Amino acid sequence: MTRKKVKLAYINNDASRKATYKKRKKGLIKKVSELSTLCGVDVCAIIYSPYNTQPEVYPSPRGVHRIVKNFKTMPEIEQSKKMMNQEVFLKQKIGKVSEQMKRLKKENRDKELNRLLYGNLSGKMNLQGLTVTDLNDLTSLIDLNLKDINKRMEEIAKETKNARTAASAAAKVPPLMNREVIAAFATTSTVYKNDRARGMSGHLNTKNQTKERIR
């Protein structure tokens, strides 16, 4: 029963086209009626098809006439303003999708950097093929991580000090990062810290969430 993803183009098969028409026309009329009810707006729809000699309309021939009449009395120039025609519709859509693509590209880049960083911590980093920008961004990312680590280490130090009076409290220190990882961060950052361009810190997404859907 595997359903295809619906190619947005004229359906060549006659039977399928008619079946689709019937289903979608029904759905469309339902949507129109819902919009009208929920938002209290005047809507009309007219559908010409080869399956009916007369057009199918919503809400009723009389209702359509009333709405259409209003429409016709407007000067054509006025009508062109703020209208949703196909061109505008598509342009808006393209704009939105471009925006999303931009965002996703950025996220992918951030993820890639994270992967590079975390995936190579215990060994040597493979920095072949990275551009200067890549390296700079990577350094920014490392800096961010370093800051977190330092903060955390201070906290641990404080907690440990406080805990000295009670021997059992030692167990409460959460081993968030092991020493090797911390050492690796520190080392890596030291190497690149001094020859990186400034002003790029803070824009990297350190969260590694998954986000693939494009709507």
Added chain:
Amino acid sequence: MTRKKVKLAYINNDASRKATYKKRKKGLIKKVSELSTLCGVDVCAIIYSPYNTQPEVYPSPRGVHRIVKNFKTMPEIEQSKKMMNQEVFLKQKIGKVSEQMKRLKKENRDKELNRLLYGNLSGKMNLQGLTVTDLNDLTSLIDLNLKDINKRMEEIAKETKNARTAASAAAKVPPLMNREVIAAFATTSTVYKNDRARGMSGHLNTKNQTKERIR
């Protein structure tokens, strides 16, 4: 993020109504454009809302004019034929839902009988509050089960006979029903078999599938 089931009525909250309007208008236009593309039909939609001084249309003011012009030239009487107005739409829907309700009621009844039968096999059946019809249907159901059982018992007898030559084959006889269950079926059916009305066998649904959705 729990989404409510959408009450089909005017939305009182101004902000919600506007938000819903924007979303649904967008969705509607998309649907209209898809129907047009997929099925190659002429469609137009006009939406008047308090959020725009001018109506929003599809596919374009000019396109709407063209389609509307066609519509206006038809005699009103002809237009009323085969049209999808609100009343017809609702009546069709009511008819469909009634059909479904009927079917579901029947299914529920069948399930109920099955439950009654299987739920009381090892003890005494509680037959209080059952109508004559209930009892008759129950008897039909039992008869069906009995037939299956007899058939199965014959098979088993045959298999056992065949298996006598090989002692190890005895393990292959599948214990589909235990003796108590079989005895209960036989007993129950015997009790009611002789005072039931005839002519109702065969229409009971012995499958116990779940089906709750109503569309």
Added chain:
DNA sequence: TACGCTATGTATAAAGT
């Protein structure tokens, strides 16, 4: 041919930003 079924795609109500 039209209708019912159900797995799957799509629209969208709420909540978050």
Added chain:
DNA sequence: TACTTTATACATAGCGT
């Protein structure tokens, strides 16, 4: 207020009858 995200409701493609 408008845009984004997420969980859910809803629409419907491909089958089977």
